[in-house]
Amino acid sequence: MGEHAMAQNRFYGWKLLFVFWAIIILTFAFPTFGTSVVNTYMAKAMHLNRKELGLAFSVFSLMAGLPGPLVAKSIYRFGIRFTLVVGSLLASTGSFLMALFVHTIFQAVVVFGIVVGAGAAMSGTIAPQVGMARWFHKKRARAMSLVLTASGIGGFIAVPSLNGVITRFDGNWRAAWWCMGVMSLVAAIIAGFFVRESPAQMGQLPDGETATDVPASPAARDSKKTSGVYKTTEDWTLGEALRTRAVWLLIASYLGFFMGFFIYIAHGVSHLEGLGYAPGAAAKSISIVMISSLIGQFAVAALGDRVEPRFLSAVAVCLYGAGTLLAIRAVEPVAMYSYAILMGTGFAAAFTCLQTTLSNYYGTKIYPALLGVTTPFGTILGAIGPVTAGYVYDRYGTYSYVFSGVAAICFASAVLYLFAKPPVRRIRTT
Numbered sequence: 001m002g003e004h005a006m007a008q009n010r011f012y013g014w015k016l017l018f019v020f021w022a023i024i025i026l027t028f029a030f031p032t033f034g035t036s037v038v039n040t041y042m043a044k045a046m047h048l049n050r051k052e053l054g055l056a057f058s059v060f061s062l063m064a065g066l067p068g069p070l071v072a073k074s075i076y077r078f079g080i081r082f083t084l085v086v087g088s089l090l091a092s093t094g095s096f097l098m099a100l101f102v103h104t105i106f107q108a109v110v111v112f113g114i115v116v117g118a119g120a121a122m123s124g125t126i127a128p129q130v131g132m133a134r135w136f137h138k139k140r141a142r143a144m145s146l147v148l149t150a151s152g153i154g155g156f157i158a159v160p161s162l163n164g165v166i167t168r169f170d171g172n173w174r175a176a177w178w179c180m181g182v183m184s185l186v187a188a189i190i191a192g193f194f195v196r197e198s199p200a201q202m203g204q205l206p207d208g209e210t211a212t213d214v215p216a217s218p219a220a221r222d223s224k225k226t227s228g229v230y231k232t233t234e235d236w237t238l239g240e241a242l243r244t245r246a247v248w249l250l251i252a253s254y255l256g257f258f259m260g261f262f263i264y265i266a267h268g269v270s271h272l273e274g275l276g277y278a279p280g281a282a283a284k285s286i287s288i289v290m291i292s293s294l295i296g297q298f299a300v301a302a303l304g305d306r307v308e309p310r311f312l313s314a315v316a317v318c319l320y321g322a323g324t325l326l327a328i329r330a331v332e333p334v335a336m337y338s339y340a341i342l343m344g345t346g347f348a349a350a351f352t353c354l355q356t357t358l359s360n361y362y363g364t365k366i367y368p369a370l371l372g373v374t375t376p377f378g379t380i381l382g383a384i385g386p387v388t389a390g391y392v393y394d395r396y397g398t399y400s401y402v403f404s405g406v407a408a409i410c411f412a413s414a415v416l417y418l419f420a421k422p423p424v425r426r427i428r429t430t
Contacts, residue, residue: 011208012196013135017143019194020128021150023084026187027091027123029154030180031116032064033290034162036265037283039112041166041173048105050270054390056108057266058383063117064124065379071126072372080127081195087122088188094119095181099174123187125151126371129355133364134198137206137231140359141304145352149297152348155290163283229308229360230422236362238369244423246361247374249416250354253313254378256413257320257350259385260406264289264327264343266386271399275331285340292344299345300352309353309360314417316353320346321410328400346410361422 035057043053074083094115102108128147136143162176169175199205241247264271265286272282296316303312323342330336358374359367389402 009204011204012202013143013199013204013206013208016131016135016194016196017147019190020131020147023088023123023187023191024125024128024147024150025154025157026183026190027088028120028125029151030158030162030183031060031091031095031112031120032124033151033155033265033286034158034176034180035060035112036269036286037159037163038166038173038176039266040269040279040283041171042108045171045173046103046105046108049390050267050393051387051390052105053270054266054386054388056105056112057262058385058387059109059113060117060120061262061383061386062379063114064120065375065382067118067121068126068372068375068379069369070372071122072368074122075127075130075368079197080131081191081197083127084123084191084195085188087119087124087127088184088191089119091116091119091123092181092184092188095177095184099177099181119184123184123191125355126368126375129359129371130364130368131195131197133359133367135206139207139305140231141229141309141352141356142301144356144359145297145300145304148348148352148355149294152290152293152297152344155293156287159283159286159290163280229305231360232363232422232425234363234425235365236425238366238373240425241362241366241370241423242373244361246420246423247358247370249420250310250357251374251377253317253350253354253413253416254381256406256410257317257347258378258382260320260324260403260410261343261347262382263385263389263402263406264324267389267393267399268327270393271327272330272336274399275329277336281333285336288337288340289344289347292341293348294344295341296345296347296349297352300349300356304353304356309357310417310420313350313353313357314414316346316349317410317413317417318346319343320350321407322346324403324407324410328403357420 039053039056042048071083074086094111097111097115102111125148129144132143132147133140162179165175165179166173196202268286268289269279269282272285273279300309300312319342323339323346326335326339326342330339355371358370362370389399392402393399
């Protein structure tokens with residue numbers, strides 16, 4: 001009896017982190033990052049130009065983020081588990097359709113862009129981030145960064161794995177989609193059996209604390225802080241949050257590192273092939289970017305609850321900008337490895353800090369709605385990148401103009417972070 005009670009009282013948050021981690025890899029990382037190599041094979045088989053290749057990925061990027069408000073509504077109304085199960089099943093359906101029926105760019109845009117993209121939106125990072133914000137308070141940056149390592153690890157695994165599958169099946173890119181369809185089905189099963197909505201559902205408290213660990217009042221909680229990181233104890237409304245300057249400064253930063261990242265995912269392999277790299281070596285660069293993201297994630301895990309995440313973000317976007325500049329003429333392998341490490345580290349740290357800052361500034365109550373509003377902004381900006389980069393390349397025969405522009409915006413974004421100070425809630429009185 002005592003052992004059963006102890007098992008029941010063990011903090012579930014860390015186990016749930018691993019569950020979310022696995023789901024992100026299976027349903028989000030593989031179609032988001034692995035298709036950088038899959039779509040390259042598809043483009044060659046279907047004789048697509050660079051703009052068409054960028055268009056398919058841009059639509060996917062839009063659909064992976066634009067339904068953010070609907071994802072937030074689903075989380076509020078039906079819960080995190082329901083949202084993840086439905087999203088995984090939708091991603092699986094789209095993957096099987098890609099394997100069976102897609103033969104034109106229009107079909108690729110509809111199935112990959114819309115169906116798989118919508119599945120990625122529901123089963124991607126929004127729901128897990130909401131879950132981590134609910135289950136962790138003091139260790140929120142650590143939990144958020146650790147669960148988001150799934151994107152980096154998943155991307156690192158996805159590119160060579162799917163490239164290996166395609167090679168094994170004599171260049172047949174459809175074989176990769178069969179794999180992703182099965183993986184999303186597995187994710188749906190995992191979500192259905194193991195996801196829990198909040199600590200209260202299991203009679204627990206955030207961070208695994210007991211009732212005696214938690215101060216009685218917000219003032220007492222503030223006095224118990226052991227770091228200089230701002231974490232609100234107030235319940236902001238969405239309208240209040242959107243009227244603050246900080247939230248718009250944070251959203252504006254998407255234009256640099258987020259847009260630049262999706263440009264590279266869509267065109268990085270083609271760019272390196274143009275510099276003389278073999279397809280396999282070019283695909284390896286995506287893997288290096290993804291595995292290097294772990295450096296950024298672990299840095300945030302170590303520092304994000306001690307140093308204001310916006311300061312870490314300022315450094316991170318500068319790293320990404322420097323990597324983008326270095327990528328322009330990365331004709332030597334050492335330059336390719338160097339820029340990939342800078343880009344992976346910078347993107348992961350900047351993205352994690354941005355999500356953590358939103359939760360720290362405005363609280364967990366409106367966090368799903370805030371992600372539902374801010375994610376589409378980032379998605380729109382990110383989706384503009386691949387198709388624009390494809391257009392510029394088709395016209396000028398180089399990616400250097402786009403990469404230089406991304407770097408300049410990243411450096412400007414660093415300044416925006418410095419001005420995005422913690423907001424002061426103004427309560428209207430009558």
